[in-house]
Amino acid sequence: xxxxxxxxxxxxxxxxxxxxxxxxxxxxxxxxxxxxxxxxxxxxxxxxxxxxxxxxxxxxxxxxxxxxxxxxxxxxxxxxxxxxxxxxxxxxxxxxxxxxxxxxxxxxxxxxxxxxxxxxxxxxxxxxxxxxxxxxxxxxxxxxxxxxxxxxxxxxxxxxxxxxxxxxxxxxxxxxxxxxxxxxxxxxxxxxxxxxxxxxxxxxxxxxxxxxxxxxxxxxxxxxxxxxxxxxxxxxxxxxxxxxxxxxxxxxxxxxxxxxxxxxxxxxxxxxxxxxxxxxxxxxxxxxxxxxxxxxxxxxxxxxx
Amino acid sequence: xxxxxxxxxxxxxxxxxxxxxxxxxxxxxxxxxxxxxxxxxxxxxxxxxxxxxxxxxxxxxxxxxxxxxxxxxxxxxxxxxxxxxxxxxxxxxxxxxxxxxxxxxxxxxxxxxxxxxxxxxxxxxxxxxxxxxxxxxxxxxxxxxxxxxxxxxxxxxxxxxxxxxxxxxxxxxxxxxxxxxxxxxxxxxxxxxxxxxxxxxxxxxxxxxxxxxxxxxxxxxxxxxxxxxxxxxxxxxxxxxxxxxxxxxxxxxxxxxx
Numbered sequence: 092x093x094x095x096x097x098x099x100x101x102x103x104x105x106x107x108x109x110x111x112x113x114x115x116x117x118x119x120x121x122x123x124x125x126x127x128x129x130x131x132x133x134x135x136x137x138x139x140x141x142x143x144x145x146x147x148x149x150x151x152x153x154x155x156x157x158x159x160x161x162x163x164x165x166x167x168x169x170x171x172x173x174x175x176x177x178x179x180x181x182x183x184x185x186x187x188x189x190x191x192x193x194x195x196x197x198x199x200x201x202x203x204x205x206x207x208x209x210x211x212x213x214x215x216x217x218x219x220x221x222x223x224x225x226x227x228x229x230x231x232x233x234x235x236x237x238x239x240x241x242x243x244x245x246x247x248x249x250x251x252x253x254x255x256x257x258x259x260x261x262x263x264x265x266x267x268x269x270x271x272x273x274x275x276x277x278x279x280x281x282x283x284x285x286x287x288x289x290x291x292x293x294x295x296x297x298x299x300x301x302x303x304x305x306x307x308x309x310x311x312x313x314x315x316x317x318x319x320x321x322x323x324x325x326x327x328x329x330x331x332x333x334x335x336x337x338x339x340x341x342x343x344x345x346x347x348x349x350x351x352x353x354x355x356x357x358x359x360x361x362x363x364x365x366x367x368x369x370x371x372x373x374x375x376x377x378x379x380x381x382x383x384x385x386x387x388x389x390x391x392x393x394x395x396x
Numbered sequence: 397x398x399x400x401x402x403x404x405x406x407x408x409x410x411x412x413x414x415x416x417x418x419x420x421x422x423x424x425x426x427x428x429x430x431x432x433x434x435x436x437x438x439x440x441x442x443x444x445x446x447x448x449x450x451x452x453x454x455x456x457x458x459x460x461x462x463x464x465x466x467x468x469x470x471x472x473x474x475x476x477x478x479x480x481x482x483x484x485x486x487x488x489x490x491x492x493x494x495x496x497x498x499x500x501x502x503x504x505x506x507x508x509x510x511x512x513x514x515x516x517x518x519x520x521x522x523x524x525x526x527x528x529x530x531x532x533x534x535x536x537x538x539x540x541x542x543x544x545x546x547x548x549x550x551x552x553x554x555x556x557x558x559x560x561x562x563x564x565x566x567x568x569x570x571x572x573x574x575x576x577x578x579x580x581x582x583x584x585x586x587x588x589x590x591x592x593x594x595x596x597x598x599x600x601x602x603x604x605x606x607x608x609x610x611x612x613x614x615x616x617x618x619x620x621x622x623x624x625x626x627x628x629x630x631x632x633x634x635x636x637x638x639x640x641x642x643x644x645x646x647x648x649x650x651x652x653x654x
Binding site: 169178 | 405406409410412413416417420421488489490492493494495496497498499500652653654
């Protein structure tokens with residue numbers, strides 16, 4: 092097998108009157124977790140739907156395991172965790188998995204032992220005979236992950252896997268995804284949680300308006316695009332006030348609503364000045380992927396968002 | 397998309413999923429399939445039958461029972477392919493979850509169509525039994541051949557209904573189909589009276605509708621009426637089933653795979 096699991100070359104997608112993916116290139120290597128980030132409407136979901144054969148590619152080459160994405164045979168090697176819950180509400184936890192195994196042609200006998208393993212993996216073994224409707228949001232999402240693994244896929248595609256989950260449930264999902272990576276699975280995920288991307292992804296692309304703005308590992312993207320430290324300040328009266336506060340320091344200032352974000356490589360002098368002014372509230376933290384994201388895609392609230 | 401590129405076990409897996417859901421709710425579902433036609437047979441067969449006596453030379457109960465058997469196959473398959481299939485397509489995301497597997501859209505449509513026909517058969521068997529008990533079946537030696545015809549009738553109605561389902565924006569849309577297609581067939585395709593009592597133009601219209609041909613096959617199988625042109629009637633039902641399937645597969649593909 093080649094060393095590329097997914098390959099996109101000049102991929103484009105148009106709907107009737109507008110182009111939503113405008114020439115995207117990337118390769119995904121086996122055993123890595125690849126993140127697709129971007130604001131709402133950036134084209135993340137379209138890129139995923141094309142990958143899964145749910146949306147025809149308008150132009151370019153998009154392939155999985157060396158086969159074009161339109162080839163249904165590749166689905167036997169892919170697991171999908173969709174964003175919206177589409178578990179079967181009429182079935183128990185176990186029957187959900189069993190029926191799904193049927194779509195892959197997995198014989199009932201083989202399915203049973205596989206299902207036991209997966210229920211253990213998803214921490215749902217004790218709930219196996221419960222109706223899906225009685226599960227919490229986190230359990231349902233774990234069941235969807237388990238369902239995506241029923242065919243022992245090499246590639247797992249996750250669309251916003253932790254959206255709407257509480258922190259405990261989210262960390263449990265992340266831990267499970269990391270263990271899948273350890274087993275050598277390739278993961279693709281879309282998310283707009285930067286923390287999630289930083290936790291899981293080896294490589295990511297930031298997408299906006301159908302184009303890739305940047306790509307790299309979370310750590311490299313941070314060092315490449317933003318200064319290492321951030322002081323977020325509230326209580327400044329106006330722009331001039333902010334500029335005066337930073338006077339003489341090497342600082343890049345960004346303004347959103349009532350907060351001024353001051354980026355710099357050494358924040359100590361600025362922090363000292365902030366402490367002196369008791370009317371200011373401020374947070375000093377290392378720069379994160381979120382700062383990269385906001386710098387590249389803009390801080391403005393968008394109408395289409 | 398080639399609608400006829402079908403892998404049988406994929407179709408079967410879709411069909412089986414629906415069977416498993418049905419098994420859980422079989423009681424309530426059977427009551428529905430069974431109750432309505434039972435009341436028609438009792439109410440009209442005995443009540444009206446008392447005044448009518450015979451129709452086309454056979455007791456009205458026997459005339460009506462064979463008609464109701466056909467109309468219930470139509471109703472059952474249509475309901476399943478509109479409301480239930482729409483729920484699976486639009487509300488529950490069931491079809492989309494299947495599309496993430498090797499199962500393809502045309503196989504989903506085929507599985508749904510087979511399942512709707514299976515439900516027609518289930519309700520048909522129930523009515524068959526009731527009709528037998530009420531004296532609606534005259535010819536037991538040919539009567540059992542009606543069962544595969546009921547299944548075929550289910551396929552013929554499920555196909556077009558799935559096509560409607562695939563273009564429907566909401567459940568409300570189905571009312572048009574019932575008012576414009578299903579109810580007229582129920583009343584004018586020979587369920588309650590022979591179509592040759594209709595004006596010539598109405599007869600011509602009735603002749604191109606599938607329910608007319610289902611009745612023309614099933615009534616002679618259950619009663620002493622002679623069976624004429626069986627292959628023509630079978631061909632019309634097969635045509636509706638295949639054309640409906642092809643159309644539904646393309647429309648569903650257009651809706652879901654954009």
